[in-house]
Amino acid sequence: xxxxxxxxxxxxxEIKKLGLITKNIIKWVINNLKFIFIPAxxxxxxxxxxxxxxxxxxxxxxxxxxxxxxxILGIILVFAVVTMAVFPHWLAPYTEADASGVFPGTWAxxxxxxxxxTTSFGRDVLTRLIFGARTSLIVALPAIxxxxxxxxxxxxxxxxxxxxxxxxxxxxxxxxxxxxxLILALVFISVFTDLFKTDVRIEYIMLAWGILGVPFxxxxxxxxxxxxxxxxxxxxxxxxxxxxxxxxxKHILPNVIQPIIISVTFDIGGIILSLAGLSFLGFSDPxxxxxxxxxSRTRERLYDAPWASLFPGFFILxxxxxxxxxxxxxxxxxxxxxxxx
Amino acid sequence: xxxxxxAIKHEAEGVxxxxxxxxxxxxxxxxxxxILGGFFxxxxxxxxxxxxxxxxxxxxxxxxxxxxxxxxxxxxxNTLLKLxxxxxxxxxxxxKTIIEANKKRDYKNNIRKEIQMVFQDPDASLNPRxxxxxxxxxxxxxxxxxxxxxxxxxxxxxxxKTVSLKREHLDRYPHExxxxxxxxxxxxxxxxxxxxxxxxxxxxxxxDVSVQAQILNLLKRLQDEFDLSxxxxxxxLSVVHHIADKIKVMYLGKFVEEGTIDDIFTNPSHPYTRAxxxxxxxxxxxxxxxxxxxxxxxxxxxxxxxxCPFHPRCPSKEEHEGCGVDKPRxxxxxxxxxxxxxxCLPFTEGEKSYEGWQFISD
Numbered sequence: 139x140x141x142x143x144x145x146x147x148x149x150x151x152e153i154k155k156l157g158l159i160t161k162n163i164i165k166w167v168i169n170n171l172k173f174i175f176i177p178a179x180x181x182x183x184x185x186x187x188x189x190x191x192x193x194x195x196x197x198x199x200x201x202x203x204x205x206x207x208x209x210i211l212g213i214i215l216v217f218a219v220v221t222m223a224v225f226p227h228w229l230a231p232y233t234e235a236d237a238s239g240v241f242p243g244t245w246a247x248x249x250x251x252x253x254x255x256t257t258s259f260g261r262d263v264l265t266r267l268i269f270g271a272r273t274s275l276i277v278a279l280p281a282i283x284x285x286x287x288x289x290x291x292x293x294x295x296x297x298x299x300x301x302x303x304x305x306x307x308x309x310x311x312x313x314x315x316x317x318x319x320l321i322l323a324l325v326f327i328s329v330f331t332d333l334f335k336t337d338v339r340i341e342y343i344m345l346a347w348g349i350l351g352v353p354f355x356x357x358x359x360x361x362x363x364x365x366x367x368x369x370x371x372x373x374x375x376x377x378x379x380x381x382x383x384x385x386x387x388k389h390i391l392p393n394v395i396q397p398i399i400i401s402v403t404f405d406i407g408g409i410i411l412s413l414a415g416l417s418f419l420g421f422s423d424p425x426x427x428x429x430x431x432x433x434s435r436t437r438e439r440l441y442d443a444p445w446a447s448l449f450p451g452f453f454i455l456x457x458x459x460x461x462x463x464x465x466x467x468x469x470x471x472x473x474x475x476x477x478x479x
Numbered sequence: 480x481x482x483x484x485x486a487i488k489h490e491a492e493g494v495x496x497x498x499x500x501x502x503x504x505x506x507x508x509x510x511x512x513x514i515l516g517g518f519f520x521x522x523x524x525x526x527x528x529x530x531x532x533x534x535x536x537x538x539x540x541x542x543x544x545x546x547x548x549x550x551x552x553x554x555x556x557n558t559l560l561k562l563x564x565x566x567x568x569x570x571x572x573x574x575k576t577i578i579e580a581n582k583k584r585d586y587k588n589n590i591r592k593e594i595q596m597v598f599q600d601p602d603a604s605l606n607p608r609x610x611x612x613x614x615x616x617x618x619x620x621x622x623x624x625x626x627x628x629x630x631x632x633x634x635x636x637x638x639x640k641t642v643s644l645k646r647e648h649l650d651r652y653p654h655e656x657x658x659x660x661x662x663x664x665x666x667x668x669x670x671x672x673x674x675x676x677x678x679x680x681x682x683x684x685x686x687d688v689s690v691q692a693q694i695l696n697l698l699k700r701l702q703d704e705f706d707l708s709x710x711x712x713x714x715x716l717s718v719v720h721h722i723a724d725k726i727k728v729m730y731l732g733k734f735v736e737e738g739t740i741d742d743i744f745t746n747p748s749h750p751y752t753r754a755x756x757x758x759x760x761x762x763x764x765x766x767x768x769x770x771x772x773x774x775x776x777x778x779x780x781x782x783x784x785x786x787c788p789f790h791p792r793c794p795s796k797e798e799h800e801g802c803g804v805d806k807p808r809x810x811x812x813x814x815x816x817x818x819x820x821x822x823c824l825p826f827t828e829g830e831k832s833y834e835g836w837q838f839i840s841d
Binding site: 185186188189301302369370371373374375376377378379380384389392393472473474475 | 599600665
């Protein structure tokens with residue numbers, strides 16, 4: 139499906155090129171005939187100019203390759219969601235206390251006072267959405283970050299050194315994978331609450347989902363590293379004097395990071411939704427406002443008050459879409475071979 | 480081959496007598512790869528990739544290492560660069576033992592700087608995510624200790640000029656180059672730290688013939704310019720004829736014949752070398768050579784044949800004595816240069832002997 143998308147992007151570019159064909163012909167003529175008019179003693183200056191041109195305009199530059207329509211759309215969506223998470227007090231029409239207060243007008247239609255309608259106890263849907271962004275992102279992003287960082291480090295080390303270290307690490311990961319995710323999350327959260335003698339806090343949820351993601355990412359990267367470490371350029375790096383860690387993280391990692399980026403963008407949505415599962419089972423702070431929780435609480439009124447569950451779902455969709463487009467663009471920009479330069 | 484009788488005697492006593500001219504000498508090198516198996520990944524066998532090899536490399540000399548696929552040529556290169564560990568024997572660089580089996584020796588950056596390698600497949604030996612300036616700058620950064628970006632760029636530009644590439648190639652990625660250009664980049668990387676020895680592992684086999692000639696001439700020019708010694712690994716006999724001074728012919732982890740270019744091409748004495756040379760394509764259809772076609776396959780290096788490793792396929796094994804029993808002897812062939820040796824066994828009948836042969840070792 140992703141291949142398809144890349145193909146479509148290329149097709150769009152081609153149509154644009156067709157439109158600019160006259161301009162290109164003129165450009166080509168100027169570019170190729172200028173050599174006739176330039177005296178030989180100026181060739182060096184020309185080479186320098188070409189190099190300067192390549193440095194500024196060339197698509198070899200990361201930023202240049204990052205600029206595509208879909209990537210920019212992704213950046214805008216992510217930016218919007220992050221803005222909601224950072225400045226909810228400025229953006230929301232009501233205060234945080236109002237968002238969990240009790241008012242008349244339960245399950246009311248959208249109106250000028252409540253642009254997206256109200257949910258149970260007359261709480262404003264828009265306000266809850268904007269405050270929910272913070273919780274959702276605060277749980278999803280650090281959890282993913284933790285899984286990716288730990289998973290990548292563990293996976294690369296296991297695959298690179300091989301032998302008994304690989305066997306031990308991978309069996310441990312298999313044990314973690316053997317349990318159903320939600321049950322293991324419950325175990326982790328209750329262990330943390332016992333350990334620190336507090337109620338369920340958002341940090342524990344974060345940590346639990348972070349640890350749960352580790353085996354997936356380490357497995358994912360291990361296969362690619364096993365393949366990449368046998369390639370001649372790794373031997374060449376060793377001959378050039380690179381140590382084990384430099385080879386692992388500077389030579390191998392850029393070549394195997396692609397599948398990780400893809401699955402990160404898919405996983406963000408999964409974690410946002412999984413918060414709902416936890417609070418449904420009572421393993422969450424009931425005062426927390428988050429999108430997944432919103433959907434699970436309001437789905438029983440789906441027919442008479444669809445706005446209450448539809449809009450949180452729509453926001454999850456938007457943020458997942460934003461991260462996916464961003465990840466896609468990032469993957470393309472990181473692979474110098476993908477675009478014609 | 481410069482091991483005189485005295486040198487071999489001394490070697491047996493553990494004394495090294497080396498010319499000043501000799502830059503690298505390999506003594507009785509054996510490299511076995513373990514075969515792991517079973518639940519606990521124990522060693523259940525060994526692949527004898529290199530099985531007792533000795534040679535000397537002089538300054539500004541090119542040694543061609545010839546043999547069919549899987550005979551251990553590349554393993555010799557990898558052992559020299561400590562990419563794999565030696566099982567037995569030692570390697571001496573400029574009078575200093577750098578690699579010795581079962582002993583921890585310093586193989587630090589100062590030695591890496593002196594011995595560099597050009598790999599077989601230029602496409603695969605360049606990291607696709609790195610720019611050319613970073614690829615060539617890597618040994619400069621790690622081995623020479625250059626840390627300033629501008630200095631590295633300047634030095635890389637100089638290196639690119641020596642291999643006839645241009646300044647604007649600095650910031651490009653490997654996939655933007657043709658095969659010949661990629662091999663030039665690989666050569667530039669090998670040259671980065673002014674090495675004394677470059678090991679060339681089939682540098683031309685992935686290229687087409689016109690580019691092969693360019694690369695070979697470039698290598699010759701660089702040898703004159705920087706006083707390099709080459710260990711040239713190949714299976715292409717015409718390439719080796721063009722570039723090498725001396726040839727070592729390998730079969731199943733062992734040398735079978737060694738000598739100068741003229742020795743090997745005019746007077747091939749070992750049956751394997753003769754078969755190898757007769758298999759060479761010729762351009763003159765009038766010459767109808769008798770092709771020597773060897774029977775069977777290369778035996779497995781896991782379980783090599785007893786005695787001479789070549790004897791099951793040898794076309795003249797009936798004429799020799801004890802092929803499957805005795806180890807081949809180091810036999811000097813007179814008539815050519817004084818460095819022409821084969822590893823074979825004596826004839827059964829006295830009068831069929833090699834002209835003026837003499838045994839050097841048993």
